[in-house]
Ligand code: PEP
């Protein structure tokens with residue numbers, strides 16, 4: 001029997017903002033697929049020195065153009081107070097905090113202080129290490145400075161054996177975390193769990209079984225030439241096919257993101 005089609009939230013966009021054309025082409029194609037919230041990293045936390053570390057502030061006008069001209073919500077990763085300052089100054093009020101930042105209580109304190117008093121939606125990835133207390137602490141620090149529009153992004157954990165995935169999902173740990181914050185909104189990031197686009201589908205299916213509110217997926221107009229996370233990104237067209245296979249459609253922005 002065919003399962004019923006249902007609505008989910010969806011954040012999609014390239015791992016990194018690379019250039020104006022790549023950003024605009026990807027955003028236009030994703031908009032056609034029903035995407036309402038566009039993601040792209042400007043400052044990239046790369047493990048190895050010499051990797052592409054992002055275009056930085058140079059990409060802010062590309063994001064604001066997409067926000068203004070295509071009417072998409074846009075977000076980028078902030079890891080330092082100066083990133084928060086630059087993003088807010090550009091008129092962007094949605095950010096995500098990456099797994100290499102939530103792992104560090106000092107950084108979470110600094111970032112929380114930078115965010116204090118601002119009306120901003122914050123999407124928080126789980127810490128890279130499977131440490132429940134660190135994960136809880138990251139959220140508490142944000143709540144403590146009055147951030148109310150909080151979203152949890154589950155992107156898997158660094159463990160010695162995560163085979164076949166890049167990051168182990170550790171669904172049980174997620175459930176433990178969820179029992180602390182049952183009222184928050186949960187997104188699954190199958191891209192960083194899988195590490196390979198071929199493995200996205202079963203992770204998305206599991207996320208839907210576990211009643212996640214939405215998916216946070218990397219999509220690039222030309223994944224093969226992407227400057228970061230090339231193997232795990234999908235074209236906007238393939239993202240459309242994935243949603244079709246999952247039998248889901250995308251929430252309108254009003255129902256999945258409170259107006260900020
Ligand atoms: C990303 O979303 O591109 C990213 C760097 O994510 P994470 O912090 O989950 O590694």
Ligand code: MN
Pocket residue numbers: 015016218228229
């Ligand atoms: Mn990435």
